Amino acid sequence: MKRIAGILLITIAFAGVLWADNALLINGAGATFPYPIYSKWFAEYHKANGAIEINYLSVGSGAGIKQVTDGTVDFGATDGPMNDDQLKAYRDKHGAPILHFPTVLGAAVPTYNIPGVTTSLNFTPDALAGIFLGRISKWNDPAIANANKGVNLPANDIIVIHRSEGSGTTYIWTDYLSKVSTDWKDKVGKGTAVNWPVGLGGKGNEGVTGLIKQTPNAIGYVELIYAVQNKIPYGAVRNAAGEFVRADLAGVSAAAAAASKTMPEDFRVSITNAPGKGVYPISSFTWLLIPGKFSDATKRDAIKGFVTWMLADGQNYAETLSYAKLPKEVVDRELKAISKIQ
Amino acid sequence: MREGDEIARLITFLFAASVVLVTLLLVFELWQGSVLPRHKFGFNFFRTSVWDPIFDQFGALPFIYGTLVTAGVALVIAVPLGIGAAIFLAELAPARVSDTLEFFIDLLAAVPSVIYGLLGVFIVVPLMREYIQPALKNTLGFLPLFQGPVYGVGLLTAGIVLAIMVIPYIISVSREVLLSVPRDQREAALSLGSTHWESTWKVVVPFARGGIMGSIFLALARALGETMAVTMVIGNAPVISASLFSPGDSIASVIANQFTEATGDLYLQSLIELGLVLFLITFILNGLARLLIVVTSQKGSAMSNA
Numbered sequence: 001m002k003r004i005a006g007i008l009l010i011t012i013a014f015a016g017v018l019w020a021d022n023a024l025l026i027n028g029a030g031a032t033f034p035y036p037i038y039s040k041w042f043a044e045y046h047k048a049n050g051a052i053e054i055n056y057l058s059v060g061s062g063a064g065i066k067q068v069t070d071g072t073v074d075f076g077a078t079d080g081p082m083n084d085d086q087l088k089a090y091r092d093k094h095g096a097p098i099l100h101f102p103t104v105l106g107a108a109v110p111t112y113n114i115p116g117v118t119t120s121l122n123f124t125p126d127a128l129a130g131i132f133l134g135r136i137s138k139w140n141d142p143a144i145a146n147a148n149k150g151v152n153l154p155a156n157d158i159i160v161i162h163r164s165e166g167s168g169t170t171y172i173w174t175d176y177l178s179k180v181s182t183d184w185k186d187k188v189g190k191g192t193a194v195n196w197p198v199g200l201g202g203k204g205n206e207g208v209t210g211l212i213k214q215t216p217n218a219i220g221y222v223e224l225i226y227a228v229q230n231k232i233p234y235g236a237v238r239n240a241a242g243e244f245v246r247a248d249l250a251g252v253s254a255a256a257a258a259a260s261k262t263m264p265e266d267f268r269v270s271i272t273n274a275p276g277k278g279v280y281p282i283s284s285f286t287w288l289l290i291p292g293k294f295s296d297a298t299k300r301d302a303i304k305g306f307v308t309w310m311l312a313d314g315q316n317y318a319e320t321l322s323y324a325k326l327p328k329e330v331v332d333r334e335l336k337a338i339s340k341i342q
Numbered sequence: 343m344r345e346g347d348e349i350a351r352l353i354t355f356l357f358a359a360s361v362v363l364v365t366l367l368l369v370f371e372l373w374q375g376s377v378l379p380r381h382k383f384g385f386n387f388f389r390t391s392v393w394d395p396i397f398d399q400f401g402a403l404p405f406i407y408g409t410l411v412t413a414g415v416a417l418v419i420a421v422p423l424g425i426g427a428a429i430f431l432a433e434l435a436p437a438r439v440s441d442t443l444e445f446f447i448d449l450l451a452a453v454p455s456v457i458y459g460l461l462g463v464f465i466v467v468p469l470m471r472e473y474i475q476p477a478l479k480n481t482l483g484f485l486p487l488f489q490g491p492v493y494g495v496g497l498l499t500a501g502i503v504l505a506i507m508v509i510p511y512i513i514s515v516s517r518e519v520l521l522s523v524p525r526d527q528r529e530a531a532l533s534l535g536s537t538h539w540e541s542t543w544k545v546v547v548p549f550a551r552g553g554i555m556g557s558i559f560l561a562l563a564r565a566l567g568e569t570m571a572v573t574m575v576i577g578n579a580p581v582i583s584a585s586l587f588s589p590g591d592s593i594a595s596v597i598a599n600q601f602t603e604a605t606g607d608l609y610l611q612s613l614i615e616l617g618l619v620l621f622l623i624t625f626i627l628n629g630l631a632r633l634l635i636v637v638t639s640q641k642g643s644a645m646s647n648a
Contacts, residue, residue: 054374059602060602060603061603061605062602062610063602063603066610067512080605083605085606128443159491164573164578164595164599165598165599165600165602165603166395166599166600166602166603166604167603186351190396191395192603193391193600193603193604194394194395194396195392195394195395195399197580199579200493200577200579200589201589201591202578203574203599210463214467214468214494215493215494262439
């Protein structure tokens, strides 16, 4: 018995030494949409800076906001910016603000399955809002047909497919519809989950895609990355400048650049329906939520170091993973904002 | 020796008590976690059917409806099939066939629900949309149950997938119960001149009724709480419609769907209150089940082994 106890003790002591010798561990949690690039970033950053290890759980934007407010993680991440109430709750609890740092961009695209239609369709903002409000119920409705001259649209009922779970993609989509339609704004609003006027829910991008593929005359929306990687056909959307733009990474970055001129100090900005040529209108930032005040100086410096790296070297990983990278205007402003982390 | 008995008694008592403790803790946590919506909506939480996270309106009715309807459809399909199969396996099939099939049934009971969900999405949903729902519409379309647009996904599809999932439970438990009916019961029936089927249907099955009911309630519990497979085929729209073709949503499914992205305390707590509601439904149905067993066994025949 004694010997076993001795071996146990030595093992525990050894593990303790290993533990103490471990890198500085920083914990984050939040949005699922940027998880692929975040995990790549944190791995690469750890390779370059062995002393710092960042651990990220993709638990969802809502949980990310909650956990950073509760103080159970060092930073959070979200696909939709925190609202004023949430900012106030954070400030009341911690006596310091929470800061938003945009990291990369994403977009949502309309995808559909109409028997006999193989060309890429054009959607006006009114058509999209009308379809998702349930007011436009046939594919050959003039609101759709007028933007698609020469396409033989059937007189079939439109079946709307949306996400069943709360998601950043839904946030982008509903944020856009709220901007282009006052009816949508008043009746439905924007959020990671909303009270949909019509349609069926599919779980995840794959669930929505699966339902659309299986259901004739269906329309839905998926993340741009998902559509590109899985070669799902998707339609073009008319932007504020009046052009029909099919989403690509350049169009998404252009939206961010166009919006950067009017971007508020705290980066909480929606860039849907941004003005300017070449802009894809259903785009959005995704944000890191970083406390404005750290009690632990080594942690603070580590996070500042990471954000600086993310804005420079980190951005180079974006396009290989199909995320749109931040335009230079935004990067410059964020670099200045890093000093707010104290 | 006496001392050993005492210690064993104490330890097993603690284990048994922990079950009660966990249940109470669960109710307590759900109750504590749902203060806001209980105060804001009160009983209206059960009566209203708008679920709007943006405008902070939360009503549980469509989810309660979807949960009960899908579980009901599942039982309507699974109970006759399951009990029929159990009777065959226990009474009519040769022992070797029975044991082999039992192996497969146990295997089916252990398949993770996401697999059944995939089965639902790729096989049941297209079959429903292309053949079964149009056929039902053409033959029984005069009933409100089988009207409206055909999507493939919906309450009926979710019920069918649930039925596939719970049938193994019913078969497996019912077969065990039927096999444990004493031999002399059958022999007595046969010696009185009844046929094999008469002895099975009039003696063996009534004798095992309590256990068979138990298997049905086990199936019901699983159907009520099933999350993943239901989410994948129910259509996830919180609407109440008389038609089984209509999409719907269930309590377990909406909690799983919306919990991670739920921002705002009222929203989050409303989801927790839904959890409490599901707990209540399970509790009430279990209570009714017990009652049913007591009532039937009082007026029925011997229930000694139930």
